Amino acid sequence: MSEQKNPLPLAGIRVVEFTHMVMGPSCGMLLADLGAEVIKVEPVNGDNTRRLPGSGSGFYAMFNRNKKSLAVDVKQPAGREAVLRLLATADVFSENFKPGTMEKLGLGYEALSKLNPRLIYVSHKGFLKGPYDQRTALDEVVQMMGGMAYMTGPEGRPLRAGASVNDIMGGIFGAIGAMAALRTRDTTGRGQQVESSLFENNVFLMGTHMMQYAVTGKPAKPMPSRVAAWAVYDVFEARDGGQIFLGVVSDTQWRLFCDAFGLAALKASPRLATNPQRVAEREWLMPQLRAVMATYSADEISTRFEAHGLPFAPITQPHELFEDEHLRESGGLAPVHIAPDASGAQADLDTRTPLLPLMLDGERLGVRSNPPSIGEHTAALLRELGYSADEIKALESQQIIHDGEG
Ligand SMILES: CC(C)(COP(=O)([O-])OP(=O)([O-])OC[C@H]1O[C@@H](n2cnc3c(N)ncnc32)[C@H](O)[C@@H]1OP(=O)([O-])[O-])[C@@H](O)C(=O)NCCC(=O)NCCSC(=O)C[C@@](C)(O)CC(=O)[O-]
Incomplete structure (x- = not known):
């Protein structure tokens, strides 16, 4: 595991995230790499992306290092109670579930800002406020409707880009928003809501093509036919x-x-x-x-x-980057251990993973802890919140939590 020479800028900030797939987890990873304590709240059987086959099998392994895992069923009153106790101690809450899901769980912005007025509440959704804001969305969806697929494919054959660009950008903007809101809180003492989205990211990325049209009157042509x-x-x-x-x-x-x-x-x-x-x-x-x-x-x-x-x-090809001389010598890829429940793989795996493309004071931000196993930190966090060993055992036996400490 890496030892940082320099103090990490977000040390002392506690983030609680309800995230899955790519956008929310990438926001939390950014904050965690920068030194925040990031606690990922997962269902008792773990985030779905721990088990995705094929092209999804790298999601959990890539975006969840440097985090803790609290596995708890928040649909059960005792589970929600534990999460609310935790949220009273948090600086940032981050989520990327579909519109209305957090409210149904009693974890919407209104409820949490009453519980903890200093809390910064970051939502990652398909769309910002407007006629589409109740739609669920995937990166692919917004690439299709936002001009990117049209621009990437040959004329008349829309093609998605080769990475989840809008998801990852959504996470980056969520993290920038969280850091800006922390700065504001230093002076006002109050938290605020931060919203980031897939569609608006894609529109932002299409900005040069839109401005080309505004300036020349000519619609931008797909990249391959330009x-x-x-x-x-x-x-x-x-x-x-x-x-x-x-x-x-x-x-x-x-x-x-x-x-x-x-x-x-x-x-x-x-x-x-x-x-x-x-x-x-x-x-x-x-x-x-x-x-x-x-x-x-x-x-x-x-x-x-x-x-x-x-x-x-x-x-x-992406897999060839593992052998890239520049990355090998500059330390752009860091050792990481992936447990089977963090990848859906059959066995433990030691590999290397890309670090944030960022240096602070001449130093990369490293992997300080591996992507956690399901509920690896459940018991430690509950103990910190005042739960006794017997109470933890009882919650486990009722399947309200999963204690993966062992
Ligand atoms: C991603 C979708 C569409 C999935 O949408 P969904 O699966 O229909 O619903 P959801 O995500 O809101 O919620 C899942 C369920 O998990 C529950 N849940 C969660 N945590 C707990 C817990 N601890 N304890 C108990 N329950 C829990 C939660 O309460 C809910 O229960 P339900 O309401 O169904 O009964 C949706 O979440 C969404 O619209 N999110 C916002 C936008 C977003 O992030 N989209 C990105 C998707 S990933 C992507 O785009 C990449 C992809 C797929 O395109 C592949 C690629 O690019 O390569």
């Missing part, structure tokens, strides 16, 4: 089948590119001296460049691009 503003700006296929992107965004870079591959005639050609000329000549130019690149291996191309200071990238 004529890039630059040439060369393409993916090349190497002799060994590797693929490498190169983006030449200045005339200096064009000359460096020619130098890298001994293309003296193209470098001297007056038809190609400026970027607008190269864009206009793309159909004539690119087959020549593709033919040159196809005579080199992917490693040779990368080495030459790098030596000439060009912006390039080998096309990489």
Whole structure:
């Protein structure tokens, strides 16, 4: 486990979260990585994402490190009572259930702000206030209705982006809102409601395309059918089948590119001296460049691009990042232990996980504790709230809590 040299900025802040899937858990992970004590309240059989098969099997393992787990059935009066006692001690509450679910459980904003007026209440939903705000939503849903799927796929074939971008952004905005509200509370002494959403994130991400339309009157075209503003700006296929992107965004870079591959005639050609000329000549130019690149291996191309200071990238699959030299040496991936009940896997697993893409005072924010097992901290938290060993046992035998301390 990592030892931080620097004090963590949110040390001393207690967050209680009712979260599942991606958006709420990613908000809590951000706050936990920054040093907050984050207590995840889960049903007695655990958050559903602990058991998701296939593409969902990484959700729990990725977004729940540095947290504690309190497994309690809040639909039972004694379970709710325990959670209310805990919430009286909390600074932040965070949730991402469907509209009305928290209110049904007696954990809506009105009720909790009366219980604890200093509490900051963060809701992550599909939509902010407006005609759609009672709808349930997934990242995919808002990508489809928010222009992103249209922009990502080829013309007429909407395609979702390759990551849960709106979910993760929703978590980031929820955490920014929580931190801003903590700052306000320092002066007013009062908590407030913070709301973040999937759809509005997606609209924000579409902002450049919307503004392009406002400025030019022309609707933005899907990315695959766009004529890039630059040439060369393409993916090349190497002799060994590797693929490498190169983006030449200045005339200096064009000359460096020619130098890298001994293309003296193209470098001297007056038809190609400026970027607008190269864009206009793309159909004539690119087959020549593709033919040159196809005579080199992917490693040779990368080495030459790098030596000439060009912006390039080998096309990489996510699993290949585990072997990335930069991440290995810079400590961008940290060791983590995943228990079977945190992944749905058959056995314990030691692996590495991406850290927040952030450094504070020259230091990454590490994994201080592994994603917890179901109810790993239930008994310790209840003891802290004044429950006796007998009371804890009784709650366990009535299946109101799950004590996973053992
Ligand atoms: C995600 C949905 C749609 C699911 O919606 P849902 O499953 O219909 O309902 P829910 O999430 O409100 O609640 C689940 C149940 O768990 C209960 N519950 C919970 N905790 C406890 C506890 N401790 N004790 C006892 N009960 C508990 C809770 O009370 C409720 O009981 P019910 O009302 O059904 O009887 C909904 O939650 C929602 O709209 N959330 C807000 C928006 C959101 O976060 N959406 C993101 C979804 S994830 C995603 O988008 C990624 C995905 C799927 O697209 C995949 C990808 O991108 O790769």
